Amino acid sequence: xxxxxxxxxxxxxxxxxxxxxxxxxxxxxxxxxxxxxxxxxxxxxxxxxxxxxxxxxxxxxxxxxxxxxxxxxxxxxxxxxxxxxxxxxxxxxxxxxxxxxxxxxxxxxxxxxxxxxxxxxx
Numbered sequence: 001x002x003x004x005x006x007x008x009x010x011x012x013x014x015x016x017x018x019x020x021x022x023x024x025x026x027x028x029x030x031x032x033x034x035x036x037x038x039x040x041x042x043x044x045x046x047x048x049x050x051x052x053x054x055x056x057x058x059x060x061x062x063x064x065x066x067x068x069x070x071x072x073x074x075x076x077x078x079x080x081x082x083x084x085x086x087x088x089x090x091x092x093x094x095x096x097x098x099x100x101x102x103x104x105x106x107x108x109x110x111x112x113x114x115x116x117x118x119x120x121x122x
Contacts, residue, residue, distance in 0.1 A: 027068060028059070028063050028068050028071065029068075032068075032071075032072075033056075033059055036055070036058075036059045036062075037052065037055040037056055037059060040054075040055035040058060040059070040112075040117070041055050044112075044117050044118060046118075051117075054115045054116060054117050055115075055117070057111075057114075057115035058108075058111045058112050058114075058115045058117060059111075061110075061111035061114055061115060062107065062108070062111050065107055065111070066107070073100065074100050074101070074103065074104035074107075075104060077091065077097045077100045077101045077104070078100075078101040078104045078105060080097075081097075081098075081101050
């Protein structure tokens with residue numbers, strides 16, 4: 001006679017699979033999460049606990065929109081655009097990179113707005 005697992009065990013295993021899929025979809029390394037939140041807080045001064053929460057919210061929203069590898073590429077290009085002199089010129093003069101930086105800045109504005117971060121200081 002074949003027995004099947006109890007219904008509650010099936011439910012538990014299904015919930016576990018769903019939650020683990022959500023974690024994998026949002027897999028930004030802890031170090032990158034911390035650096036993003038600190039950079040956000042530096043760009044948007046305010047009460048520390050409030051801004052920690054808002055900047056964490058922004059990163060979670062960003063992580064839901066981008067794969068980690070795309071985030072690294074787009075954020076690196078965006079930051080490199082601000083390098084002065086010849087070194088930065090090579091990046092600033094590349095049209096394909098400009099579109100990536102623009103897309104990243106637009107996405108940042110969107111997630112900051114969604115998390116109630118005042119973008120005027122950026």
